[in-house]
Amino acid sequence: MKTLFIYLFSLGIPFLSIANPIEPLKELTSVRCKYKKVHVTFTAPMEKVYITFLNAEGEQVSRTRYKTKEAVSVPFNLSNLPVGNYQIKVETEHETETFHITTFEKHEKKPLMAYGKFKDHNTINLLVVGLEKPGVTVEIYNEFNHKLSTEFIDEPEGFSKDYTFLNQNAGKIYFHVKDRQGRHKVVHPRAK
Numbered sequence: 001m002k003t004l005f006i007y008l009f010s011l012g013i014p015f016l017s018i019a020n021p022i023e024p025l026k027e028l029t030s031v032r033c034k035y036k037k038v039h040v041t042f043t044a045p046m047e048k049v050y051i052t053f054l055n056a057e058g059e060q061v062s063r064t065r066y067k068t069k070e071a072v073s074v075p076f077n078l079s080n081l082p083v084g085n086y087q088i089k090v091e092t093e094h095e096t097e098t099f100h101i102t103t104f105e106k107h108e109k110k111p112l113m114a115y116g117k118f119k120d121h122n123t124i125n126l127l128v129v130g131l132e133k134p135g136v137t138v139e140i141y142n143e144f145n146h147k148l149s150t151e152f153i154d155e156p157e158g159f160s161k162d163y164t165f166l167n168q169n170a171g172k173i174y175f176h177v178k179d180r181q182g183r184h185k186v187v188h189p190r191a192k
Contacts, residue, residue, distance in 0.1 A: 025095040031088050033101040036081070040088065041073040052089040053078075061086070078103050114177040116189035119162060122170050124189045128177060129158035135180040143172035 023044065030041045040051055046068045053061040053076070061081065066074060078086070081103070088099045113130045128136055134156040140148045140163065148168075153159055165173060170189075178184040 025090060025092055025097045029090050029097060029099075031090075031099040031101060033103060035106040036078040036083075036103045038076040038078060038088070038101060038103075039073050040076070040090065041071075042068055043071050045069050045071070046092065048093060050089075050091040051076075052091065054087040054089060055081075056085045058087070109181075109183065112177060112179055112183035112185045113158075114175070114185045114187050116175055116187040118170065118189050118191055122166065122168075123162055123164045124170055124173060125160060125162050126175055126177075126187065127158070127160045128153075128179075131156065131158050131179055133180045137178045139176040139178075141174055141176065142168070148173075 028042055028044045028046075030043070032039050032041070042049070046066065049066050049068075050063060051066065051074065052063040055061050083104050085100065085102050088101060090097045090099070110130065112128070114126065114128045116124050116126050119125050126138065134154050136153050136155070136159070138151045138153060140150075142148055153161070163173075173189065175187040175189075176184065177187055
């Protein structure tokens with residue numbers, strides 16, 4: 001009886017291993033890159049895995065060992081490295097997979113910085129700063145949204161200008177400022 005049990009048990013082990021095959025590393029791993037942020041995602045637990053970053057010349061930039069008990073996404077911040085092509089090598093005891101990524105800078109469009117304030121009841125000071133390219137179009141409107149005037153100011157980096165209004169309530173005036181990069185801002189003057 002004991003021999004029969006051992007015989008059946010030894011036959012059952014190969015069948016159990018066939019029923020639950022080990023998935024290839026490529027199917028368990030994914031890599032995504034956005035700007036200079038990289039996420040290496042494992043869809044299953046990993047006993048011992050190395051994540052290695054290589055630059056375009058194949059030189060090792062970093063190498064990290066991980067052990068996970070569940071599916072996990074490992075984030076990496078490459079902002080201290082130059083923009084370019086990288087390889088991510090994911091290694092286990094039995095397999096190695098290589099993923100190729102390209103990092104690039106995120107170009108954030110900075111807002112146009114324009115401010116208006118009353119100097120007195122007829123005068124408004126308009127201040128525009130932080131221009132990357134010279135050239136600003138200033139449109140002046142009244143409370144009825146009628147354009148009173150348009151002016152193009154070709155100053156590098158920024159400017160400050162006083163606008164005086166005669167026979168007009170300066171408290172109801174506002175400006176529409178647009179620079180050469182297409183940034184624009186509506187400026188309602190404020191009190192001192």
